[in-house]
Amino acid sequence: MAKIRIGIVGVGNCAAGLVQAVQLLKESKPEAAKSEKHPEIGDYRVEDIEFASAFDVSSNKIGKQLGGAIYEAPNLLHWTDSVKDCYVEVIPSPVLDGVSDLVDEKVKPIRNVHSQEKLRQDIVEQLKQTQTEILVNYLPTGSQKATEFWAEVSIQAGCGMVNCIPVFIASEEKWAKRFSERNLPIVGDDVKGVIGATIVHRTMAQLCSDRGVNVDRTYQINVGGNTDFLNLKEAARLKFKKISKTEAVQNVIGERLAEDQIYVGPSDFIPYLGNTKIAFIRIEGTMFPGVPFNMETRLEVNDKANSAGIVVDAIRYCKVALDRHLGGPLVEASAWLMKHPPIPMTDHVAKKEAEKWLNNAHRELITV
Numbered sequence: 479m480a481k482i483r484i485g486i487v488g489v490g491n492c493a494a495g496l497v498q499a500v501q502l503l504k505e506s507k508p509e510a511a512k513s514e515k516h517p518e519i520g521d522y523r524v525e526d527i528e529f530a531s532a533f534d535v536s537s538n539k540i541g542k543q544l545g546g547a548i549y550e551a552p553n554l555l556h557w558t559d560s561v562k563d564c565y566v567e568v569i570p571s572p573v574l575d576g577v578s579d580l581v582d583e584k585v586k587p588i589r590n591v592h593s594q595e596k597l598r599q600d601i602v603e604q605l606k607q608t609q610t611e612i613l614v615n616y617l618p619t620g621s622q623k624a625t626e627f628w629a630e631v632s633i634q635a636g637c638g639m640v641n642c643i644p645v646f647i648a649s650e651e652k653w654a655k656r657f658s659e660r661n662l663p664i665v666g667d668d669v670k671g672v673i674g675a676t677i678v679h680r681t682m683a684q685l686c687s688d689r690g691v692n693v694d695r696t697y698q699i700n701v702g703g704n705t706d707f708l709n710l711k712e713a714a715r716l717k718f719k720k721i722s723k724t725e726a727v728q729n730v731i732g733e734r735l736a737e738d739q740i741y742v743g744p745s746d747f748i749p750y751l752g753n754t755k756i757a758f759i760r761i762e763g764t765m766f767p768g769v770p771f772n773m774e775t776r777l778e779v780n781d782k783a784n785s786a787g788i789v790v791d792a793i794r795y796c797k798v799a800l801d802r803h804l805g806g807p808l809v810e811a812s813a814w815l816m817k818h819p820p821i822p823m824t825d826h827v828a829k830k831e832a833e834k835w836l837n838n839a840h841r842e843l844i845t846v
């Protein structure tokens with residue numbers, strides 16, 4: 479069975495979740511195997527994911543093997559105590575705008591060891607040497623420059639990309655075109671968790687739309703206790719996260735809500751929650767014959783399980799596209815797996831379209 483050789487950009491909690499999830503499946507842990515709903519995508523199983531390279535800026539992680547670095551502070555994830563076959567060394571990445579002031583003390587970044595250009599050359603060389611096929615971008619939210627650096631590196635090194643974060647690459651025309659021209663696939667942007675706040679909120683909004691009731695106003699408040707949530711306390715880094723999360727709900731709500739009638743945002747950092755995320759979602763509406771109603775959901779979920787369950791699928795879609803020599807944004811898979819895809823679809827339609835794409839080797843990708 480062919481393997482999928484991936485490179486990790488940002489060895490944080492999401493990366494720790496991915497590495498440990500793959501390990502649990504390799505060990506055939508019954509709970510992990512039972513909860514894997516897509517045992518094969520194309521011909522690929524989750525166990526076929528191999529970690530070929532890894533990059534970070536943290537002095538706690540650089541120089542360590544990935545299998546050890548995923549347990550270093552400020553990571554918090556322990557689904558299994560050790561992982562095997564994860565011997566790649568974590569290599570330095572340029573910091574650029576990756577580390578906010580609020581997390582600087584925890585991440586302890588190593589800055590300016592080499593020039594950006596030297597780092598770029600070393601990284602491209604490393605990706606080629608390690609035969610990395612797909613880069614998985616797990617940089618902190620707000621890392622616009624760093625994500626663009628890695629998108630460029632991906633194109634230069636001939637890698638596909640899974641963009642897990644709300645910096646718009648797959649859904650941004652300029653970048654979509656660059657990936658298309660180089661015939662490299664990209665799935666993005668911003669992971670839509672398995673049972674995350676976005677999919678639950680979309681499902682509630684879709685229900686209203688399907689049942690023919692008006693949504694008048696809605697909010698979604700999220701709290702959590704990991705570095706992702708701490709980073710999001712810096713308002714300037716939130717801009718595209720807010721757009722990504724808000725549009726994901728607006729897209730299925732029926733009649734678009736005025737800006738002051740919808741609030742969707744990561745809202746606070748509560749340290750003791752760790753990787754547990756709690757979301758409070760409320761919809762207020764009007765049903766026939768002009769009678770008001772409201773509904774609320776409280777979701778409590780491991781944020782990193784939410785991410786890992788989607789990323790193992792996104793990686794395999796990307797690999798199938800590589801095998802088929804298809805480049806550019808995978809619009810169907812992105813609509814199914816990501817919050818801010820190039821072409822938004824309802825979740826029901828996106829799932830069907832992604833499966834159709836998978837089952838039809840000769841179908842051309844929709845271009846953006």
Ligand SMILES: NC(=O)c1ccc[n+]([C@@H]2O[C@H](COP(=O)([O-])OP(=O)(O)OC[C@H]3O[C@@H](n4cnc5c(N)ncnc54)[C@H](O)[C@@H]3O)[C@@H](O)[C@H]2O)c1
Pocket residue numbers: 487488489490491492493533534535536553571572573574575576577585615616617618619620624642643644668669670671674704705706781782784785
């Ligand atoms: N359910 C989810 O967890 C979910 C869903 C959607 C999107 N995301 C996004 O995924 C991303 C990763 O989340 P996380 O919880 O792993 O964050 P994290 O803070 O745990 O990890 C980020 C990692 O990136 C490293 N880093 C910082 N700047 C860097 C640079 N310039 N180059 C290389 N590495 C750098 C940090 O040292 C850290 O190891 C975030 O942007 C988050 O918003 C997560």
